[in-house]
Amino acid sequence: MTRKPLRRTSKFTDVQEEIQKSGAALYVDKDGNECLYIDFPYKISYIHSYAEDTPFFLGLAEGKILGTRCAACSYTFATPRKHCQFCGEPTEWVELPRKGRVHSWTTCHYGSEAFLKETPYNLVLVEFEGANSLLLSRLKDCGESDIYVGMPVEARFADPPKYSITDLWFVPAPGVLPERRG
Amino acid sequence: MAPIAGPDLASSWARRGIPLPEGLGGSETEPEQDNRYDPPNLSGRQLRCCMSPSGPKASRRRDVFSGTPTPSSPSRPGRRVYMVSGGVTKFAKAHPAMDFRLMCKKAFDAAREEVPNLTLDMIDGTRVSYFSDHFSRQLKAGSMVQDYLGLNPRGSVRIEWGGATGGECFQAAYEAVASGRMDTCLAVGYETMSRVATWKGNEFIALASDVNYDFPLGGFYTGYYALMVIRHIYEYLRRTKFAHIRDEREAQRQAIAYGTRVMAKVSVKNHRNALYNPYAQYPKNIDIEGVLKSEMVSYPLTREQICTMSDGSAAVILCSEERAKELTDRPVLVKGVGCGTDTMRLADRPFGKVLLMPHEKVSDYESLKYPGVHSFRAGRSAGLEAYRHAGITDPVKELDFIELHDAYSSSEIQTYEDLGLCKYGEGYDFVERGDAFLKNIDYGFEVPRAGTIPVNPSGGLIACGHPVGATGLMQAVFAFWQLQGTIAQHFGSDKLQIPNARRGAIHSHAGTGSSVTVSILEAVRK
Numbered sequence: 001m002t003r004k005p006l007r008r009t010s011k012f013t014d015v016q017e018e019i020q021k022s023g024a025a026l027y028v029d030k031d032g033n034e035c036l037y038i039d040f041p042y043k044i045s046y047i048h049s050y051a052e053d054t055p056f057f058l059g060l061a062e063g064k065i066l067g068t069r070c071a072a073c074s075y076t077f078a079t080p081r082k083h084c085q086f087c088g089e090p091t092e093w094v095e096l097p098r099k100g101r102v103h104s105w106t107t108c109h110y111g112s113e114a115f116l117k118e119t120p121y122n123l124v125l126v127e128f129e130g131a132n133s134l135l136l137s138r139l140k141d142c143g144e145s146d147i148y149v150g151m152p153v154e155a156r157f158a159d160p161p162k163y164s165i166t167d168l169w170f171v172p173a174p175g176v177l178p179e180r181r182g
Numbered sequence: 183m184a185p186i187a188g189p190d191l192a193s194s195w196a197r198r199g200i201p202l203p204e205g206l207g208g209s210e211t212e213p214e215q216d217n218r219y220d221p222p223n224l225s226g227r228q229l230r231c232c233m234s235p236s237g238p239k240a241s242r243r244r245d246v247f248s249g250t251p252t253p254s255s256p257s258r259p260g261r262r263v264y265m266v267s268g269g270v271t272k273f274a275k276a277h278p279a280m281d282f283r284l285m286c287k288k289a290f291d292a293a294r295e296e297v298p299n300l301t302l303d304m305i306d307g308t309r310v311s312y313f314s315d316h317f318s319r320q321l322k323a324g325s326m327v328q329d330y331l332g333l334n335p336r337g338s339v340r341i342e343w344g345g346a347t348g349g350e351c352f353q354a355a356y357e358a359v360a361s362g363r364m365d366t367c368l369a370v371g372y373e374t375m376s377r378v379a380t381w382k383g384n385e386f387i388a389l390a391s392d393v394n395y396d397f398p399l400g401g402f403y404t405g406y407y408a409l410m411v412i413r414h415i416y417e418y419l420r421r422t423k424f425a426h427i428r429d430e431r432e433a434q435r436q437a438i439a440y441g442t443r444v445m446a447k448v449s450v451k452n453h454r455n456a457l458y459n460p461y462a463q464y465p466k467n468i469d470i471e472g473v474l475k476s477e478m479v480s481y482p483l484t485r486e487q488i489c490t491m492s493d494g495s496a497a498v499i500l501c502s503e504e505r506a507k508e509l510t511d512r513p514v515l516v517k518g519v520g521c522g523t524d525t526m527r528l529a530d531r532p533f534g535k536v537l538l539m540p541h542e543k544v545s546d547y548e549s550l551k552y553p554g555v556h557s558f559r560a561g562r563s564a565g566l567e568a569y570r571h572a573g574i575t576d577p578v579k580e581l582d583f584i585e586l587h588d589a590y591s592s593s594e595i596q597t598y599e600d601l602g603l604c605k606y607g608e609g610y611d612f613v614e615r616g617d618a619f620l621k622n623i624d625y626g627f628e629v630p631r632a633g634t635i636p637v638n639p640s641g642g643l644i645a646c647g648h649p650v651g652a653t654g655l656m657q658a659v660f661a662f663w664q665l666q667g668t669i670a671q672h673f674g675s676d677k678l679q680i681p682n683a684r685r686g687a688i689h690s691h692a693g694t695g696s697s698v699t700v701s702i703l704e705a706v707r708k
Contacts, residue, residue, distance in 0.1 A: 012278065027278050031279070037278075042319060078529065079527055079529040081530070103413065104410070104555055106405050106412060106480045107480065109478045109479055109481070111381070111402040112381060112382075112385035112400070113381040113382045114385055114401075118400060123399060123400060123406075133531070133532075135395075136528065136529050138399055149416045165395050165396075166398050166399060
């Protein structure tokens with residue numbers, strides 16, 4: 001039986017690369033302990049139901065932002081909840097305006113592995129006329145130095161929709177950003 | 183009804199025999215509307231209290247349960263609980279030669295070494311904490327820890343509560359002993375975060391945000407904390423120190439620049455404290471410029487203001503009074519425990535009234551909408567409950583130090599306010615005054631009031647690392663050594679020993695502040 005010897009490394013940063021190359025790596029720590037590393041992949045597709053949140057995601061496909069309003073206390077949620085977080089009563093769907101303001105913001109230069117290729121991207125919490133709570137979204141078509149709390153923003157919708165919260169994003173309202181030269 | 187934001191904590195505390203100090207809830211006057219920039223709809227409605235106990239449902243309940251009312255008592259029912267020992271592994275980027283079972287064994291053995299009279303037979307059961315099943319891809323890992331430690335067939339349960347997993351584990355073990363169910367309970371926790379690449383690890387952590395509305399947008403916890411601190415700076419710096427600047431964008435830029443510089447001081451404090459903590463993963467003789475110039479991760483949070491991924495384990499042994507006497511002459515009393523929660527989604531946070539500390543007044547916060555996304559109501563709620571349990575009315579005077587969940591330099595400042603070390607809005611000044619710094623460490627800048635109430639003398643999460651399931655227990659171990667006066671023995675130097683430390687708090691924090699625990703530990707003097 002011929003067996004290719006495992007590559008030994010004492011650099012932890014090499015382990016991942018070595019596993020990808022040959023399926024295993026033998027790491028030796030500073031005390032001389034041998035540690036056998038292997039690849040252990042894990043891929044799964046969930047059959048994810050939006051359940052009671054379904055109308056919100058169908059609404060995005062029609063270019064609508066749907067919030068919910070408590071039938072009992074009228075509290076209006078910009079991120080929908082089918083029952084009120086204050087009184088527990090059922091809520092009703094209400095359409096929110098497509099214009100709002102930045103309540104807070106950031107620009108992510110790193111992110112989870114799934115989103116690394118999209119960096120840098122802007123996250124904003126948006127406040128709406130007629131709503132008591134906020135909605136998290138992306139702010140596009142502007143950079144870190146353009147954004148400020150209170151900035152007016154407008155909704156945009158993906159066409160065709162992917163039935164994800166990413167079907168909705170915001171851009172600066174017309175006239176908010178200074179004219180760019182060139 | 184006292185205007186306490188959100189659920190009726192006052193009656194919950196009253197029912198459980200926790201006295202309400204004067205001033206809690208304040209007066210019943212509605213706060214006045216202010217004329218500053220404010221989202222019109224967010225300010226219009228205060229937190230509603232639709233859960234009035236005087237409703238028809240409540241009276242029906244009273245009819246059914248018409249027993250003897252619970253007498254009000256100054257402290258909680260239940261037995262006194264003592265910490266008798268603790269152990270930690272070094273926190274590291276990776277421990278390739280130890281899996282989670284061996285790490286837990288090492289932490290457990292370190293704890294056992296200091297209480298030689300403790301036999302395995304004395305341990306009545308365990309609480310095992312780890313945050314994510316994804317990191318080791320091993321379900322029922324808690325059972326494997328119990329198994330490896332040789333503690334079968336005793337009772338054990340796994341504790342998971344996001345970033346506060348370790349703090350919750352501590353309190354679960356406390357409850358097991360306080361209730362009389364156990365005389366000795368081991369709380370042991372770990373995380374092995376090196377088993378996946380850093381950015382995949384960030385993805386696992388981000389799955390602890392709503393996967394319908396938050397995660398797909400670029401789920402990233404540093405991003406969430408950046409959103410929170412930008413608003414914190416807006417509320418508390420733009421509107422005060424920078425109110426004189428007329429141009430809105432310029433004012434906000436200057437406020438952020440100032441705020442991040444103050445945040446950098448917190449990062450310097452924790453990194454430099456950790457130079458004297460041999461268990462810390464990431465001690466560093468860094469300065470303010472070094473923090474600010476490190477890589478931008480999520481504006482305005484740079485790399486050096488964020489805790490790291492870690493491998494590590496920590497173990498805590500809690501006992502009844504009788505058992506503690508058999509094991510040690512230097513026990514530490516668990517004087518109070520508290521836990522609070524808030525909405526999972528930042529976007530759902532209410533804009534209501536401040537939960538007041540005993541030393542605060544309604545008039546302190548007339549125009550503040552609380553908690554919004556800038557403060558942690560769960561932290562304040564946990565602090566209030568723990569202080570009340572411990573009989574603390576002024577934490578700065580009555581605590582000697584705090585081990586605080588500084589996953590970000592920003593959240594340490596936000597938490598100073600939540601825990602009542604200063605008023606809401608004074609967090610940045612509190613840093614500048616230096617109260618949270620140690621006296622005998624050189625930080626490279628002036629800290630006029632150093633030593634008032636040191637926060638994270640160990641170096642905190644930013645410098646010690648954050649192996650999630652172990653972190654809250656690590657804090658308990660460091661606090662225990664402070665209160666025993668054994669820092670020199672454990673760290674090899676007394677540089678971080680707070681002289682005559684009598685009482686300390688540990689604070690463990692999850693999600694975007696969706697759950698927080700605070701526990702108060704007290705030295706027992708002969």
